[in-house]
Amino acid sequence: MSWESVSYWIEHHPGLASWVQAFGSIAAIGIAIWVAASQRKAQLKMTEKMARDKVEALIAVVESASLFVTTLGILVEKNPSVFVFKESWKLVNKNWLESSIHSLSQLPAHELGRGDLVRGYFGIMGGITEIRRLIDIAIGADAFEEQEFFFMYQQVLSQVRIVQATWISFQSCAINRK
Template sequence: MNWEAVFRWIETHPGLASWVQAVGSIAALGIAIWISSSQRRDQLKAAEKAAKSKVDALVAVVESASMYVTVLGVMIEKKPGAFAFGQSWKLVHKQWLESSIHSLNQLPAHEFGRGDLVRGYFGIVSVINEINRLIDSAVNADALQELEFAFMCEEVLIKIEVVQTIWRNIQKLTDI
């Protein structure tokens, strides 16, 4: 085969330039579509990663509150006396629990992204608020009797078990 003849035919063929231009345009369109699709896919991955990071941060606040309530439960299980518990509640634990409640109340619940996480979040918030109310009313009673204190401790421990159960469910849902 004589390459000189092939090159001469390419240079002198009247419609070949338009065909080359058409093929080049089609290739350019294909590459542009591929690049656009690739960028869109990368944007979606970045958005999913950002959403997951946000949910992880929200869940970390719920985890912190749940852990504190668990620590409170451990203290109650050691059966401190009513007076000792009342003093430690007023000096330390009340502020810690209220800080947890405040942090939980600041969370935008709709950003958990899933209904079951939102329900778990609201469950934990309501139970922790109830724990705070129970302890506060018992400690602030005029004369806290040992029997009333024991009843309050049992009620609080039951509520803490509820928080722990909800937290375990949230852990399963978020793979923590």
């Protein structure tokens, strides 16, 4: 049976052409609704993925800063001489700390999406800022340099532990958000 014979039969049967046309119109409407729903679903998935990727990038910034603080803590735990600390500070650590603070300060914390992540972010930011303040005081000390650095080491280690604990909490909140 060819299409010509089907077409001839439809055209010459009274009322059948209008039924075929009505059925075709209903099918076209159904397909249009299905296509629109599929596109909407795909758009929603893409939007959700972009939001997840953005939060992952924000979390990576916080992680990077926290890892640097851990590295700095390892140096401070060794109680290096004032000269060694000042040189490593001048050559490497100062730039890393400033970069961490700058990156964190540019981060739109409200886009982390949850209060526990925002609080963790501010805890880490506060700890890193305090570490910078403590080191600046010790570096700027004119008298009793050894004592100033000993005090700074103790205070920095306390802040490092706070940042590490906050990072662990932040990390578990970030994992639970998924």
